[in-house]
Structures are given as structure tokens and as C-alpha cells.
Amino acid sequence: xxxLYRRFGGGLGTLFLALVGAWLAGMVLAPNxxxxxxxxxxxxxxxxxxxxxxxxxxxxxxxxxxxxxxRAIFFKTVWASALVAFITFLVCYPMAFWLAxxxxxxxxxxxxxxxTIPFWINEVLRTLAWYILxxxxxxxxxxxxxxxxxxxxxxxxxxGGVLAGMTYAYILFMLFPIYNAIESLDKSQIEAARDLGAxxxxxxxxxxxxxxxxxxxxxxxxxxxxxxxxxxxxxxxGAPGSRWFTEIIYxxxxxxxxxxxxxxxxxxLLVLCLAVVLITxxxxxxxxxxxxx
Amino acid sequence: xxxxxxxxxxxFGFYMVAFFLYLFAPLxxxxxxxxxxxxxxxxxxxxxxxxxxxxxxxxxSGMWQSLWTSFIVAFFVVITVLPIGTAAALVLTSLHARAxxxxxxxxxxxxxxxxxxxxIATLVLWRQLGVGGGxxxxxxxxASFIICYVMLMITARLQRFDPTQEEAALGLGxxxxxxxxxxxxxxxxxxxxxxxxxxxxxxxxxxxxxxxVRGFDTPLTVYIAxxxxxxxxxAVNALALIMIAITVLGAIAYEIARxxxxxxxxxx
Numbered sequence: 001x002x003x004l005y006r007r008f009g010g011g012l013g014t015l016f017l018a019l020v021g022a023w024l025a026g027m028v029l030a031p032n033x034x035x036x037x038x039x040x041x042x043x044x045x046x047x048x049x050x051x052x053x054x055x056x057x058x059x060x061x062x063x064x065x066x067x068x069x070x071r072a073i074f075f076k077t078v079w080a081s082a083l084v085a086f087i088t089f090l091v092c093y094p095m096a097f098w099l100a101x102x103x104x105x106x107x108x109x110x111x112x113x114x115x116t117i118p119f120w121i122n123e124v125l126r127t128l129a130w131y132i133l134x135x136x137x138x139x140x141x142x143x144x145x146x147x148x149x150x151x152x153x154x155x156x157x158x159x160g161g162v163l164a165g166m167t168y169a170y171i172l173f174m175l176f177p178i179y180n181a182i183e184s185l186d187k188s189q190i191e192a193a194r195d196l197g198a199x200x201x202x203x204x205x206x207x208x209x210x211x212x213x214x215x216x217x218x219x220x221x222x223x224x225x226x227x228x229x230x231x232x233x234x235x236x237x238g239a240p241g242s243r244w245f246t247e248i249i250y251x252x253x254x255x256x257x258x259x260x261x262x263x264x265x266x267x268x269l270l271v272l273c274l275a276v277v278l279i280t281x282x283x284x285x286x287x288x289x290x291x292x293x
Numbered sequence: 294x295x296x297x298x299x300x301x302x303x304x305f306g307f308y309m310v311a312f313f314l315y316l317f318a319p320l321x322x323x324x325x326x327x328x329x330x331x332x333x334x335x336x337x338x339x340x341x342x343x344x345x346x347x348x349x350x351x352x353x354s355g356m357w358q359s360l361w362t363s364f365i366v367a368f369f370v371v372i373t374v375l376p377i378g379t380a381a382a383l384v385l386t387s388l389h390a391r392a393x394x395x396x397x398x399x400x401x402x403x404x405x406x407x408x409x410x411x412x413i414a415t416l417v418l419w420r421q422l423g424v425g426g427g428x429x430x431x432x433x434x435x436a437s438f439i440i441c442y443v444m445l446m447i448t449a450r451l452q453r454f455d456p457t458q459e460e461a462a463l464g465l466g467x468x469x470x471x472x473x474x475x476x477x478x479x480x481x482x483x484x485x486x487x488x489x490x491x492x493x494x495x496x497x498x499x500x501x502x503x504x505x506v507r508g509f510d511t512p513l514t515v516y517i518a519x520x521x522x523x524x525x526x527x528a529v530n531a532l533a534l535i536m537i538a539i540t541v542l543g544a545i546a547y548e549i550a551r552x553x554x555x556x557x558x559x560x561x
Contacts, residue, residue: 004387009469016380023377027437030401030416037419047300094308109551113544118320122498124514125533128521129319132326132334139322142337168319229407231501236521246409253505259417266413270406277405288398
């Protein structure tokens with residue numbers, strides 16, 4: 001702190017501290033505290049605010065625990081998000097390995113650039129592309145029908161569509177951390193393992209993956225968090241039977257008109273995500289400093 | 294080459310083709326559907342080639358209105374996040390080891406918070422203060438996490454800063470403010486431009502956070518998502534196609550510039 005003042009003088013130093021304070025206190029801490037406050041209070045008409053019924057309780061959170069449908073959707077969102085993270089990892093790992101270890105400088109540059117193209121256009125349009133592709137009378141069904149792989153059109157909207165769209169949307173968040181991690185692995189380690197007779201499978205399992213652990217953990221954590229908090233993919237690619245937890249939250253706010261319960265649900269989602277992030281990082285022994293590269 | 298190697302090679306080739314097909318086929322189909330007469334955007338069946346959807350996009354006043362809203366939001370987000378993000382990076386780098394890693398965790402925490410939660414938290418706080426959803430809240434909510442990206446990019450650039458430059462300027466009699474303005478800021482300029490660019494993109498592309506704090510204002514992403522629900526026509530595809538075209542041209546220009554500078558480096 002004193003370094004800051006020594007370097008920039010009183011005026012600028014104070015300005016910088018004020019800006020950072022306004023951000024962390026006003027835009028990060030205060031909103032979250034208010035959300036917790038909302039979550040713990042009952043939903044009352046204005047006349048009863050501050051009255052005898054306006055007391056803190058865990059009712060809104062217990063409501064989620066006791067309401068069977070919402071609870072089921074919550075757990076489904078958790079495991080489906082984990083599944084999205086796992087599938088995204090499977091899709092990205094070979095590409096990340098190839099880019100980091102085998103590709104030439106120009107190949108890497110071109111592929112990385114090409115990879116970013118879908119990500120310059122926004123998530124809604126990326127999801128829309130899948131919405132068009134997976135439509136009941138859409139191109140994918142027409143293609144599979146013409147090949148004779150399926151006999152009648154498949155309803156892709158639902159869990160399958162959501163999974164495909166989400167994996168697509170978060171590829172980059174998985175690929176870049178893993179690529180960065182594998183890139184720092186010395187080629188001679190792989191050669192040494194091969195010379196000692198290790199199979200390809202074993203080289204990856206015992207040499208590459210342990211080395212890239214931090215990158216893999218980072219990619220998985222981000223993908224899980226983004227998937228669990230996603231609204232657009234389930235809203236567009238889902239079906240009534242594949243509702244996502246964020247859709248329930250949205251309904252409490254803008255259709256159910258119970259902001260307190262909505263805030264409680266959002267709080268549960270936040271705690272879940274933070275828990276998954278911290279536990280995953282602890283297991284992989286990665287510090288938060290390494291997460292955001 | 295052994296049989297096992299050949300199988301491995303074939304599998305890898307198949308993977309590469311599948312990967313890029315997965316990545317680009319949806320975009321290609323979305324783009325091509327722009328030219329199909331069919332009212333619902335698709336490429337099967339092909340009902341005839343047309344350019345009518347570009348006209349439809351041109352005359353879709355709601356689309357332009359929402360694009361304008363997105364630009365306004367992006368503008369205010371940029372002028373909010375650049376000063377705060379830079380200040381955060383400077384405060385962070387002036388801290389010592391323990392305090393620094395703690396502050397770092399605090400400062401990246403919005404990136405680990407789901408977007409919907411950021412939107413909700415902002416919404417309930419400002420309702421308590423009597424402010425409803427709208428452009429102002431969209432800017433506040435988006436800025437709260439876009440600052441993190443700016444902070445990270447400026448911090449990365451600061452690590453390459455040589456403090457003797459500042460000492461030299463101070464030794465020559467410059468005030469601390471002058472040193473900041475004439476030495477540090479010019480050094481940070483490339484990172485500030487890159488961060489500003491990223492902030493604009495992040496702002497325009499955001500949906501999850503914006504959805505909760507938008508009030509009655511409709512930025513582009515919300516408009517498109519609503520269109521999908523209420524009457525999607527290939528006019529949206531025309532917009533997507535234009536955005537893809539700009540992106541591809543930008544990528545090609547970037548690659549040409551990169552090769553030129555690489556060639557220049559090799560020549561030196």
C-alpha cells in the first residue's frame with residue numbers, strides 16, 4: 001500500500017484505491033450481501049416490510065430442498081454440467097496435445113486463430129446455429145435420413161441438444177488452458193518415456209496429464225461454472241423435460257414474482273459453483289493465481 | 294510403418310476432420326440458410342435462392358434499435374472498466390506476497406461467479422436503492438466482471454515494465470503525475486487497447502447477466518433470443534453471416550500481419 005503512494009503520490013494513489021474500493025465494495029461485495037439478505041427474508045407485501053413477519057430464516061432454501069421437482073432439476077443441472085465439462089475435456093485434449101507438441105508454428109497459429117472465429121460472434125448466435133442444425137426438419141435429421149442411419153427424424157432438442165450446444169460454446173475455455181499447460185512440457189520427457197517402452201496410452205496417463213493437471217483443472221472448473229450458470233443453451237435447445245436450474249431462477253424473478261425465493265436459489269447456485277471450484281483446485285493442488293492466466 | 298501406426302494415424306485424421314466439422318459446420322449452415330427462401334432458417338429443403346433476408350434485416354428496426362442499445366452499453370462499459378481495471382492492476386502489483394495473493398483471489402472471484410448470479414445480485418441491490426433494470430444496471434453488472442479481464446491483461450503487461458524508466462524520469466525532475474502520464478501510460482497503451490477491445494466484445498456478447506438487469510431495454514443478444522422464441526426468420530442469419538464475415542476478414546488480416554512481422558524479424 002505504501003509502495004503505491006511512494007510510486008504515484010497522494011492524489012493518484014488515493015484515486016486508484018478509491019476506484020478499486022468502489023469496484024470491490026460497491027459492485028462485488030454489496031450486491032452479493034444484498035442477495036444473501038433477500039434470500040433469507042420472506043416475500044412480503046410492502047405493508048408488512050419491517051413488521052413482525054420480516055425475520056431472517058432459511059425457509060427459502062428449505063423450500064428448494066423440499067420441492068421435489070426443483071430439487072431434481074438442481075441435481076440434474078449439477079451432474080449435467082459435470083458431464084459437459086468431461087465431454088468438453090475429451091473433445092479438446094487431443095487437439096490441445098497436437099497443437100502444443102506436434103504442430104508447426106504456422107499450423108498452431110492458424111488453428112488457434114480459426115478456433116477463435118466461433119467465439120467472436122456471441123453465445124446466442126452460436127446457440128442459434130445449433131438450434132437451426134438440430135431442428136426436427138433440420139439439416140442434421142435430413143443428412144442422417146439420406147444416409148439411412150435413421151429411419152425417422154429424431155427430436156434433438158432436449159438433453160442431447162443442450163449437451164451438444166454447451167460443449168460447443170465452451171470449447172475455447174477448455175482448450176486454451178490445457179494447450180498452455182501441455183506446451184510447457186519438454187518433448188524429451190515424452191521421448192524418454194517412449195524409449196523406455198511406454199505405450200501411447202501410458203505416456204498420456206503418466207506423463208502428459210500429470211504435467212497438464214493445472215490446465216485441465218482450470219478448464220474443467222470454468223466449463224462447469226459456465227454450464228451450470230448458462231441460460232441461453234437450455235432455453236433454446238432444451239425441451240420441457242430438460243429444464244435447467246437457471247430457468248427456475250429466472251421464473252421466480254420474472255414470472256413467479258418471488259424475488260426472495262429466486263435470490264435463495266441463486267445463492268445455492270453460487271455456493272455450489274464456488275465449492276466445486278475450490279474443491280477441484282484443492283484436489284489438483286492448483287492455486288487461484290494459476291487459474292486466470 | 295506398422296499397422297498399429299497406420300490405424301493411429303487414421304484415427305487421428307478422423308478426429309481432426311470431426312473436430313473442425315463440429316466447430317464450423319453449424320456456422321456454415323447458419324450462414325448458408327440466409328440465402329434460402331424458406332421462412333424458417335434452414336438448408337433442407339432448399340426452397341430457392343434469395344437475397345430478400347438482407348432486405349428484411351435492413352428494414353428490421355427492432356434489430357437496429359437493439360444493436361444501438363448494445364453499442365451504448367459497450368461504450369459506457371469500456372469507459373468504466375479501463376480506469377478501474379488499470380487501478381486494480383496497479384494496486385495489486387504494489388502489494389507484497391501474502392496480501393497480493395489474497396487480493397488476487399478477491400479480484401478474480403467475479404470470473405468464477407455464474408453470470409446469472411452477478412445479474413441477480415446487482416438487480417436486488419439497486420432495487421433497494423430505488424433503481425430498476427435498464428441500460429445503467431446492464432453497464433454496472435457487466436462492468437463488475439469485465440474489470441477482471443482488464444485487470445489481468447494490465448497486470449500481465451506490468452510484469453514486463455522496467456521500473457528504472459520511472460526512476461530516470463523522476464531523477465530528471467518530472468512529477469509523479471507526469472511520470473504516470475508520460476512513462477507508465479504509454480507503456481500500457483497496447484494492453485489498454487487490447488483490453489478495451491475485449492471489453493467491447495464481452496459486453497456485446499453478454500446474455501446471462503444482461504437478461505436479469507435489462508428492465509425494459511433490449512440489447513442485441515436479448516433481441517435475438519426473443520426472436521428465436523417469437524418468430525425467427527433468416528434475417529437473424531443475415532446478421533450472423535455479416536458478423537462471421539467481419540470476423541473471418543479480421544482473422545485473415547491478423548494472420549497476414551503476423552506473418553509479415555515474423556518475416557521482418559527473420560530478416561533482421
